[in-house]
Amino acid sequence: MSFETALRELSTLLGQRLSRSKSDLDLHARSESHFAPVPPDAVAYPESTEEVSALVRICAAHDCPVIGWGTGTSLEGQAQAFQGGVVVDFSRMGKMLEVNAADMDVRVQPGLTREALNTELRATGLFFPVDPGANASLGGMASTRASGTTAVRYGTMRDNVLGLEVVLADGRIIRTGTRARKSSAGYDLTGLFVGAEGTLGLITELTLRLHGQPEATAAAVCAFDRLEDAVACVQDVIQIGIPMARIEFLDAASVAAVNGYAGSAFPVKPHLFVEFHGSESGVAEQAEMFGDMVSDHDGLGFDWATKPEDRSALWTMRHNAYYAILASRPGARAIVTDICVPISRLAEAVEETGADIEASIIPGPILGHVGDGNFHAILLIDEGQPAEVEAAKALSHRMVERSLAMGGTSTGEHGIGIGKLPYMQAEHGEAWAVMAALKMALDPQNLMNPGKMVPGN
């Protein structure tokens, strides 16, 4: 289908900020994932909500798909324009609009990244905790219901978005939520748009909940001889209710990759990377309780990162683990899996997955946000080897089946895109048809990120 008329009108609206240059189309053809590149028909760079609304009205008039784009770090192809159309890049709507320190909230534009937000907040004593690793845009993080290392303590985007401004599929602009901490006033539209991956509308503004910077912080790494001990330790820590700020698992292969990439010298064994937030005495108490748990599970003692720069180095290593693992097999691409199971099934899920990968022809280090029951295998493939691609897909498929059988989900934090679409029916049953009915109600033309999220579109 050709969208020439739409693109002409969009050019009139946006001038140079509607780009059809090859380099721009290529830059927006593929996100950080293994799906084949698909260049959109054009890339739009709006600068205001009103422009987004006008843009959507033009696209609606000509049945031209509209796909939101933050930083291109989504992992399931969410921002790829598989049916063509206009990618709306929010990089020119990246301002912090208003911080209310007394109410611990902030109003931001969707293109602002989480790191830029936290830099801007530095003087306030507040911070935005959700940390998916990548320096993603806050609009993208809301759209994929991102979480990451700190969700065990501070929650996911679902818990930290207080309200939204959204441009609907017909160009109408709505606001959801209020600045009050809670409300019983009607359907939770904020919650509906968070995680909708741009299929119900485009987020043009967010009000986010902030948290006080902890008085004290401590971080540590801790090795175990056996994977099952490390994971069982996590289960006990969560069940006893130690308020961990982060509790991350890396298997031996992940640790080896991190050592190779960052020059660290961790023993090549399963590790937990942990962080505690609280008052001085609270952190000391948490650390002591955690230490007891580690001993109970034959952990090999702590290595504390007490200085801020050591802590920062530690979490940089953790955040770069994905790149470290990628680099451990030069030329490889990664299929990143993302299951989340009830905590009682975590050890079983990790062990079965590990054994399954072990028996396969490809490497797949495992790491994850185990305090939530969420973990990833980074399946490393040579894309030129069909047998490896097949093996990775089969492993990924069995991971999802394992998760669903355990009462878990096909995606803890990466979202659906096109990668998890085949599992929506199995995970949701008839509820998936309800999602389709909601999509049809808000986007009857199937304009917003078509081909995603709901059946047969």
Add this chain to the structure above:
Amino acid sequence: MSFETALRELSTLLGQRLSRSKSDLDLHARSESHFAPVPPDAVAYPESTEEVSALVRICAAHDCPVIGWGTGTSLEGQAQAFQGGVVVDFSRMGKMLEVNAADMDVRVQPGLTREALNTELRATGLFFPVDPGANASLGGMASTRASGTTAVRYGTMRDNVLGLEVVLADGRIIRTGTRARKSSAGYDLTGLFVGAEGTLGLITELTLRLHGQPEATAAAVCAFDRLEDAVACVQDVIQIGIPMARIEFLDAASVAAVNGYAGSAFPVKPHLFVEFHGSESGVAEQAEMFGDMVSDHDGLGFDWATKPEDRSALWTMRHNAYYAILASRPGARAIVTDICVPISRLAEAVEETGADIEASIIPGPILGHVGDGNFHAILLIDEGQPAEVEAAKALSHRMVERSLAMGGTSTGEHGIGIGKLPYMQAEHGEAWAVMAALKMALDPQNLMNPGKMVPGN
């Protein structure tokens, strides 16, 4: 409209458990609110999800409204059958189905009350924290997105419902959510049904998040000479991040009523009732920090309830404050207001409301869950005096206008019912039309609790 055919078929389905007795209809004509009684056409007492589904299918075939009923403690007329039809009383679906201590979750039927659940959980070391005061059913609490005294620490029903089973308007049965702690798999249907007040379907099962019983608990009351000092103290406590388990405000009139009802002898001044949860040392630390804040705001010192029975007596008094206030004016009925504002505006909101009530012809003690910015004026009226009814309605109206002007909500926790319907447009603007579109998508016949929540139905 007559629903005789539907009722005959429902009789065949349910036998004696479809009641048309006058006493049953009267019992389900009015909840704990000031709206005029409206007896439904019949009351159904289903015993299983399949019966609820069959019941809804029959009602759908004959355009007969279906209204859910928990314990009849909603405050905005949510469970009243203003357009006739069948009230579905969930008292025979009141079982705890399965507790997973390791995952800290529990599956329950909607008719189970929160007190009964906590009694059943006693041996597990876990508890369900959401506490709206009334011993409401969990299905009702989810449907109204209830919260109450502990939301400041543990969140509202939005935060504590992990998944639902729902019977839709066409009788289909769906499940939402998984047992995993988090998921990015599709639209947040759980969040959509929580707070929908039965207008999108009937909740037939809930999976709830549980919390560990705190190792240590301490509670205290604390008086202030001036209302503004008490409220400013709350603002500072929240802003500094003391993890209060409860922080409740009672104005002098509320305290006088409590004294009169419970035989207590609190000084007749504004009070804070507070509770701390944590480890022994954590609670001590929190209490000390709180004590400093109280001193800074000219508080008159603490009265500690250290023994469990004293704590229990304290919170029983707080929970009975509504009845105490009602009893303070014999024969009166109450219009209970329920605004929630950003914490930075709380002192202003309480003071302006207090002055407005002071200048009126009716009494209206103020109390509330001020840690969330949520408070209630209990406006006491003689229903036979039109001037008093008018005065109460005018006060209530101005409270909502004040809240909305401050960026707050018309209802922090009681919900919409018919009482707050007139404010939906002002609070949500165009987003209210989006709610209507969702309602139309899931209940095109307008069968489920008609006349509520959305425009013109």
